[in-house]
Amino acid sequence: MSNHKYIYSFKYDIHNTHLCKLESRQLFNEEEQHKLLFSNSKVDPSISPFIKSRFEILSSSEDYSELLQKIKKANIHIDGFKAEYLVLEGDSTKYPERLKKLKDIGYCIEGDPDYTTPSIIYSVCNYKKTWYFGFLTKHNSDWFKHKKKPCSFSSAINMDIAKTLVSIASKGDKSIRLLDACCGVGTVMLEACISGFDIEGCDIHWRACKSARENLAHYNYTAHVYRSDVKDLDKKYDAAIIDLPYNLYTFSNNTITLNIIKSVTKLTTRLVIVSTSDIETLIKKAGLYVSDSCTVEKKGKKFARNIWICEKL
Numbered sequence: 001m002s003n004h005k006y007i008y009s010f011k012y013d014i015h016n017t018h019l020c021k022l023e024s025r026q027l028f029n030e031e032e033q034h035k036l037l038f039s040n041s042k043v044d045p046s047i048s049p050f051i052k053s054r055f056e057i058l059s060s061s062e063d064y065s066e067l068l069q070k071i072k073k074a075n076i077h078i079d080g081f082k083a084e085y086l087v088l089e090g091d092s093t094k095y096p097e098r099l100k101k102l103k104d105i106g107y108c109i110e111g112d113p114d115y116t117t118p119s120i121i122y123s124v125c126n127y128k129k130t131w132y133f134g135f136l137t138k139h140n141s142d143w144f145k146h147k148k149k150p151c152s153f154s155s156a157i158n159m160d161i162a163k164t165l166v167s168i169a170s171k172g173d174k175s176i177r178l179l180d181a182c183c184g185v186g187t188v189m190l191e192a193c194i195s196g197f198d199i200e201g202c203d204i205h206w207r208a209c210k211s212a213r214e215n216l217a218h219y220n221y222t223a224h225v226y227r228s229d230v231k232d233l234d235k236k237y238d239a240a241i242i243d244l245p246y247n248l249y250t251f252s253n254n255t256i257t258l259n260i261i262k263s264v265t266k267l268t269t270r271l272v273i274v275s276t277s278d279i280e281t282l283i284k285k286a287g288l289y290v291s292d293s294c295t296v297e298k299k300g301k302k303f304a305r306n307i308w309i310c311e312k313l
Ligand SMILES: C[S@@+](CC[C@H](N)C(=O)[O-])C[C@H]1O[C@@H](n2cnc3c(N)ncnc32)[C@H](O)[C@@H]1O
Pocket: 155, 156, 157, 181, 182, 183, 184, 185, 186, 187, 188, 202, 203, 204, 205, 208, 228, 229, 230, 231, 243, 244, 245, 246, 249, 250, 260
Protein backbone atom coordinates (compact mmCIF):
# COMPACT_ATOMS: atom_id res chain seq x y z
CA MET A 1 0.00 0.00 0.00
CA SER A 2 1.30 3.46 -0.84
CA ASN A 3 1.75 6.29 1.67
CA HIS A 4 1.86 8.87 -1.10
CA LYS A 5 -0.79 11.52 -1.65
CA TYR A 6 -1.07 11.36 -5.44
CA ILE A 7 -0.95 8.89 -8.33
CA TYR A 8 0.01 10.39 -11.70
CA SER A 9 -0.59 8.59 -14.99
CA PHE A 10 1.30 9.50 -18.14
CA LYS A 11 0.78 9.15 -21.88
CA TYR A 12 3.55 9.65 -24.45
CA ASP A 13 4.97 8.25 -27.68
CA ILE A 14 8.26 6.36 -27.64
CA HIS A 15 10.16 9.30 -29.25
CA ASN A 16 9.17 11.51 -26.29
CA THR A 17 10.39 9.08 -23.60
CA HIS A 18 13.53 11.08 -22.71
CA LEU A 19 11.65 14.38 -22.71
CA CYS A 20 8.94 13.01 -20.41
CA LYS A 21 11.52 11.50 -18.05
CA LEU A 22 13.40 14.82 -17.93
CA GLU A 23 10.16 16.65 -17.11
CA SER A 24 9.30 14.08 -14.46
CA ARG A 25 12.73 14.53 -12.79
CA GLN A 26 12.22 18.30 -12.73
CA LEU A 27 8.62 18.29 -11.49
CA PHE A 28 8.75 15.37 -9.04
CA ASN A 29 12.48 14.82 -8.41
CA GLU A 30 12.02 11.30 -9.74
CA GLU A 31 11.20 9.55 -13.01
CA GLU A 32 7.85 8.05 -13.83
CA GLN A 33 8.04 4.27 -14.30
CA HIS A 34 5.81 2.45 -16.78
CA LYS A 35 3.80 5.68 -17.24
CA LEU A 36 2.93 5.83 -13.52
CA LEU A 37 4.22 7.79 -10.54
CA PHE A 38 3.27 7.87 -6.86
CA SER A 39 4.29 11.20 -5.35
CA ASN A 40 3.59 13.70 -2.59
CA SER A 41 4.11 16.66 -4.96
CA LYS A 42 0.97 18.37 -6.20
CA VAL A 43 1.34 19.22 -9.88
CA ASP A 44 -1.37 20.52 -12.23
CA PRO A 45 -1.57 17.76 -14.90
CA SER A 46 -2.47 20.31 -17.57
CA ILE A 47 0.94 22.02 -17.47
CA SER A 48 2.51 18.90 -18.97
CA PRO A 49 1.85 17.40 -22.39
CA PHE A 50 2.43 13.96 -20.88
CA ILE A 51 0.52 13.83 -17.58
CA LYS A 52 -2.87 12.29 -18.27
CA SER A 53 -4.33 12.61 -14.79
CA ARG A 54 -3.68 13.21 -11.10
CA PHE A 55 -5.46 10.93 -8.64
CA GLU A 56 -5.55 12.32 -5.10
CA ILE A 57 -5.74 9.37 -2.70
CA LEU A 58 -8.50 9.75 -0.09
CA SER A 59 -8.60 6.14 1.14
CA SER A 60 -7.18 2.75 0.26
CA SER A 61 -7.45 -0.89 1.20
CA GLU A 62 -6.36 -4.29 -0.04
CA ASP A 63 -9.95 -5.40 0.63
CA TYR A 64 -12.50 -3.86 -1.76
CA SER A 65 -15.46 -4.12 0.68
CA GLU A 66 -13.37 -2.42 3.35
CA LEU A 67 -12.69 0.41 0.90
CA LEU A 68 -16.45 0.83 0.35
CA GLN A 69 -16.98 0.93 4.13
CA LYS A 70 -14.33 3.64 4.43
CA ILE A 71 -16.03 5.72 1.71
CA LYS A 72 -19.43 5.37 3.41
CA LYS A 73 -17.88 6.37 6.73
CA ALA A 74 -16.55 9.56 5.13
CA ASN A 75 -20.19 10.71 4.76
CA ILE A 76 -19.78 12.43 1.42
CA HIS A 77 -22.76 14.67 0.50
CA ILE A 78 -22.30 16.43 -2.82
CA ASP A 79 -24.31 17.28 -5.92
CA GLY A 80 -22.84 17.35 -9.43
CA PHE A 81 -20.28 14.58 -8.91
CA LYS A 82 -19.19 11.88 -11.33
CA ALA A 83 -17.43 8.58 -10.68
CA GLU A 84 -14.77 7.25 -13.07
CA TYR A 85 -12.74 4.07 -13.02
CA LEU A 86 -9.04 4.75 -13.61
CA VAL A 87 -7.28 1.84 -15.33
CA LEU A 88 -3.66 1.70 -14.21
CA GLU A 89 -0.77 -0.42 -15.51
CA GLY A 90 -1.27 -4.08 -14.53
CA ASP A 91 -5.00 -3.76 -13.67
CA SER A 92 -6.83 -6.49 -15.59
CA THR A 93 -10.34 -5.73 -14.21
CA LYS A 94 -12.76 -6.23 -17.10
CA TYR A 95 -15.16 -3.50 -18.31
CA PRO A 96 -18.41 -4.96 -16.82
CA GLU A 97 -16.68 -5.36 -13.44
CA ARG A 98 -15.36 -1.79 -13.66
CA LEU A 99 -18.91 -0.52 -14.34
CA LYS A 100 -20.17 -2.43 -11.31
CA LYS A 101 -17.49 -0.86 -9.15
CA LEU A 102 -18.50 2.61 -10.36
CA LYS A 103 -22.07 1.91 -9.27
CA ASP A 104 -20.78 0.76 -5.85
CA ILE A 105 -18.88 4.04 -5.47
CA GLY A 106 -21.90 6.08 -6.63
CA TYR A 107 -24.09 4.41 -3.96
CA CYS A 108 -21.58 5.40 -1.24
CA ILE A 109 -21.97 9.10 -2.11
CA GLU A 110 -25.07 11.14 -1.21
CA GLY A 111 -26.19 13.61 -3.89
CA ASP A 112 -27.18 13.97 -7.53
CA PRO A 113 -24.56 12.92 -10.06
CA ASP A 114 -23.77 14.98 -13.15
CA TYR A 115 -22.29 12.87 -15.96
CA THR A 116 -21.73 15.65 -18.51
CA THR A 117 -20.38 18.68 -16.60
CA PRO A 118 -19.38 17.34 -13.18
CA SER A 119 -18.00 19.76 -10.59
CA ILE A 120 -15.94 16.96 -9.05
CA ILE A 121 -14.77 13.54 -10.26
CA TYR A 122 -14.38 10.72 -7.74
CA SER A 123 -12.40 7.76 -8.91
CA VAL A 124 -11.45 4.21 -8.05
CA CYS A 125 -8.38 2.32 -9.21
CA ASN A 126 -6.36 -0.77 -8.44
CA TYR A 127 -2.59 -1.00 -8.28
CA LYS A 128 -0.63 -4.05 -7.10
CA LYS A 129 -3.63 -5.60 -5.34
CA THR A 130 -4.59 -2.40 -3.47
CA TRP A 131 -7.82 -0.50 -4.10
CA TYR A 132 -7.68 3.30 -4.04
CA PHE A 133 -10.50 5.87 -3.85
CA GLY A 134 -9.91 9.56 -4.51
CA PHE A 135 -10.39 12.74 -6.55
CA LEU A 136 -9.43 12.63 -10.22
CA THR A 137 -8.07 15.68 -12.02
CA LYS A 138 -7.79 15.09 -15.75
CA HIS A 139 -5.48 16.73 -18.27
CA ASN A 140 -7.21 19.58 -20.08
CA SER A 141 -6.42 19.35 -23.79
CA ASP A 142 -7.59 22.92 -24.66
CA TRP A 143 -3.99 23.73 -25.64
CA PHE A 144 -4.44 21.71 -28.86
CA LYS A 145 -6.20 24.80 -30.19
CA HIS A 146 -2.72 26.36 -30.51
CA LYS A 147 -2.15 24.00 -33.47
CA LYS A 148 -4.22 26.48 -35.43
CA LYS A 149 -2.32 29.60 -34.37
CA PRO A 150 -2.44 32.19 -37.15
CA CYS A 151 1.35 32.64 -37.60
CA SER A 152 4.13 30.09 -37.77
CA PHE A 153 7.57 29.72 -39.36
CA SER A 154 10.03 26.93 -40.11
CA SER A 155 12.03 27.53 -36.89
CA ALA A 156 9.00 27.22 -34.60
CA ILE A 157 9.37 24.55 -31.95
CA ASN A 158 6.87 21.67 -31.57
CA MET A 159 4.00 22.36 -29.18
CA ASP A 160 4.73 19.40 -26.91
CA ILE A 161 8.37 20.45 -26.51
CA ALA A 162 7.27 24.08 -25.96
CA LYS A 163 4.88 22.98 -23.21
CA THR A 164 7.56 20.84 -21.55
CA LEU A 165 10.04 23.75 -21.63
CA VAL A 166 7.58 25.81 -19.57
CA SER A 167 6.92 23.04 -17.03
CA ILE A 168 10.64 22.31 -16.70
CA ALA A 169 11.73 25.96 -16.41
CA SER A 170 9.04 26.71 -13.81
CA LYS A 171 9.20 23.33 -12.01
CA GLY A 172 5.41 23.70 -11.93
CA ASP A 173 5.51 26.91 -9.84
CA LYS A 174 2.99 29.37 -11.36
CA SER A 175 4.10 32.24 -9.11
CA ILE A 176 7.47 32.74 -10.79
CA ARG A 177 8.43 35.08 -13.68
CA LEU A 178 9.54 33.46 -16.93
CA LEU A 179 11.31 34.81 -20.00
CA ASP A 180 11.20 33.33 -23.50
CA ALA A 181 14.46 34.91 -24.59
CA CYS A 182 14.29 34.14 -28.33
CA CYS A 183 10.51 33.84 -28.62
CA GLY A 184 10.13 33.61 -32.43
CA VAL A 185 6.39 33.34 -33.17
CA GLY A 186 5.66 32.73 -29.48
CA THR A 187 5.04 28.95 -29.41
CA VAL A 188 6.48 28.64 -25.89
CA MET A 189 4.65 31.77 -24.71
CA LEU A 190 1.26 30.35 -25.81
CA GLU A 191 1.83 27.22 -23.71
CA ALA A 192 2.86 29.31 -20.70
CA CYS A 193 -0.17 31.61 -21.05
CA ILE A 194 -2.78 28.88 -21.30
CA SER A 195 -1.51 27.34 -18.05
CA GLY A 196 -1.50 30.68 -16.22
CA PHE A 197 2.26 31.29 -16.06
CA ASP A 198 3.68 34.81 -15.97
CA ILE A 199 5.89 35.04 -19.08
CA GLU A 200 7.47 37.72 -21.26
CA GLY A 201 9.05 37.24 -24.67
CA CYS A 202 11.89 38.85 -26.56
CA ASP A 203 13.04 38.60 -30.17
CA ILE A 204 15.51 40.60 -32.22
CA HIS A 205 13.48 40.24 -35.42
CA TRP A 206 10.51 42.55 -36.05
CA ARG A 207 8.61 39.97 -38.06
CA ALA A 208 8.94 37.33 -35.32
CA CYS A 209 7.67 39.86 -32.74
CA LYS A 210 4.74 40.83 -34.95
CA SER A 211 3.80 37.16 -35.38
CA ALA A 212 4.18 36.38 -31.67
CA ARG A 213 1.95 39.35 -30.75
CA GLU A 214 -0.62 38.31 -33.36
CA ASN A 215 -0.64 34.73 -32.02
CA LEU A 216 -1.01 35.88 -28.40
CA ALA A 217 -3.80 38.34 -29.27
CA HIS A 218 -5.62 35.62 -31.24
CA TYR A 219 -6.15 33.70 -27.98
CA ASN A 220 -6.64 36.85 -25.85
CA TYR A 221 -3.37 36.37 -23.97
CA THR A 222 -1.79 39.59 -22.71
CA ALA A 223 1.89 38.56 -22.31
CA HIS A 224 4.40 41.21 -23.40
CA VAL A 225 6.85 40.77 -26.30
CA TYR A 226 9.97 42.97 -26.46
CA ARG A 227 11.42 43.64 -29.87
CA SER A 228 15.05 43.73 -28.81
CA ASP A 229 18.40 42.02 -28.85
CA VAL A 230 18.24 40.06 -25.59
CA LYS A 231 21.54 41.68 -24.59
CA ASP A 232 19.69 45.01 -24.23
CA LEU A 233 16.93 43.67 -21.99
CA ASP A 234 17.18 45.11 -18.49
CA LYS A 235 14.81 42.99 -16.37
CA LYS A 236 15.00 40.13 -13.88
CA TYR A 237 13.30 36.73 -14.17
CA ASP A 238 13.18 33.58 -12.06
CA ALA A 239 13.88 31.38 -15.08
CA ALA A 240 14.42 31.75 -18.82
CA ILE A 241 13.96 29.53 -21.86
CA ILE A 242 16.26 29.98 -24.86
CA ASP A 243 15.33 28.22 -28.08
CA LEU A 244 18.53 29.20 -29.87
CA PRO A 245 18.60 30.29 -33.52
CA TYR A 246 19.87 27.57 -35.83
CA ASN A 247 20.72 29.02 -39.20
CA LEU A 248 17.31 28.59 -40.79
CA TYR A 249 15.64 31.91 -40.27
CA THR A 250 18.58 33.84 -38.81
CA PHE A 251 22.34 33.30 -39.07
CA SER A 252 24.09 31.81 -36.05
CA ASN A 253 27.56 30.70 -34.96
CA ASN A 254 29.35 29.90 -31.70
CA THR A 255 30.07 33.57 -30.92
CA ILE A 256 26.41 34.58 -31.41
CA THR A 257 25.23 31.58 -29.34
CA LEU A 258 27.67 32.34 -26.51
CA ASN A 259 26.65 36.02 -26.47
CA ILE A 260 22.93 35.14 -26.26
CA ILE A 261 23.54 32.68 -23.40
CA LYS A 262 25.78 35.18 -21.54
CA SER A 263 23.18 37.95 -21.97
CA VAL A 264 20.39 35.78 -20.54
CA THR A 265 22.63 34.75 -17.64
CA LYS A 266 22.53 38.42 -16.54
CA LEU A 267 18.71 38.28 -16.33
CA THR A 268 18.18 35.02 -14.41
CA THR A 269 19.87 32.20 -12.52
CA ARG A 270 17.96 29.28 -14.10
CA LEU A 271 18.06 28.65 -17.85
CA VAL A 272 16.54 25.99 -20.06
CA ILE A 273 18.50 26.00 -23.30
CA VAL A 274 17.47 24.31 -26.56
CA SER A 275 19.77 23.79 -29.52
CA THR A 276 20.03 21.50 -32.51
CA SER A 277 23.82 21.31 -32.08
CA ASP A 278 25.90 20.18 -29.12
CA ILE A 279 26.80 23.42 -27.35
CA GLU A 280 27.54 22.05 -23.86
CA THR A 281 31.09 23.44 -23.98
CA LEU A 282 29.70 26.91 -24.78
CA ILE A 283 27.19 26.63 -21.92
CA LYS A 284 30.02 25.88 -19.50
CA LYS A 285 32.07 28.73 -21.03
CA ALA A 286 29.17 31.06 -20.15
CA GLY A 287 29.66 30.11 -16.47
CA LEU A 288 26.67 27.78 -16.23
CA TYR A 289 26.34 24.40 -14.54
CA VAL A 290 24.29 21.78 -16.42
CA SER A 291 22.09 20.05 -13.83
CA ASP A 292 20.15 17.84 -16.27
CA SER A 293 19.69 17.33 -20.01
CA CYS A 294 18.15 15.20 -22.74
CA THR A 295 17.96 14.81 -26.51
CA VAL A 296 14.64 14.68 -28.36
CA GLU A 297 14.62 13.02 -31.74
CA LYS A 298 11.52 13.74 -33.77
CA LYS A 299 9.88 11.16 -36.01
CA GLY A 300 10.71 11.83 -39.66
CA LYS A 301 12.92 14.88 -38.87
CA LYS A 302 16.59 14.99 -39.81
CA PHE A 303 17.78 16.77 -36.68
CA ALA A 304 17.42 16.27 -32.94
CA ARG A 305 16.91 18.95 -30.30
CA ASN A 306 19.12 19.02 -27.22
CA ILE A 307 17.75 20.47 -23.99
CA TRP A 308 19.99 21.56 -21.12
CA ILE A 309 18.83 22.69 -17.69
CA CYS A 310 21.39 25.12 -16.40
CA GLU A 311 22.01 27.00 -13.17
CA LYS A 312 24.30 29.98 -12.67
CA LEU A 313 27.43 28.98 -10.74
C1 LIG B 1 14.74 28.93 -33.12
S1 LIG B 1 13.99 30.47 -33.21
C2 LIG B 1 12.84 30.42 -31.87
C3 LIG B 1 11.59 29.77 -32.26
C4 LIG B 1 10.50 29.89 -31.21
N1 LIG B 1 10.73 29.04 -30.08
C5 LIG B 1 9.14 29.56 -31.86
O1 LIG B 1 8.63 28.48 -31.62
O2 LIG B 1 8.67 30.36 -32.64
C6 LIG B 1 15.21 31.56 -32.62
C7 LIG B 1 14.79 33.01 -32.55
O3 LIG B 1 15.84 33.73 -31.92
C8 LIG B 1 15.79 35.06 -32.41
N2 LIG B 1 17.07 35.71 -32.05
C9 LIG B 1 18.27 35.53 -32.64
N3 LIG B 1 19.20 36.29 -32.03
C10 LIG B 1 18.57 36.95 -31.02
C11 LIG B 1 18.98 37.88 -30.02
N4 LIG B 1 20.24 38.28 -29.94
N5 LIG B 1 18.06 38.37 -29.16
C12 LIG B 1 16.76 37.98 -29.24
N6 LIG B 1 16.31 37.09 -30.17
C13 LIG B 1 17.18 36.59 -31.04
C14 LIG B 1 15.52 34.87 -33.88
O4 LIG B 1 14.97 36.04 -34.46
C15 LIG B 1 14.55 33.68 -33.87
O5 LIG B 1 13.21 34.14 -33.94
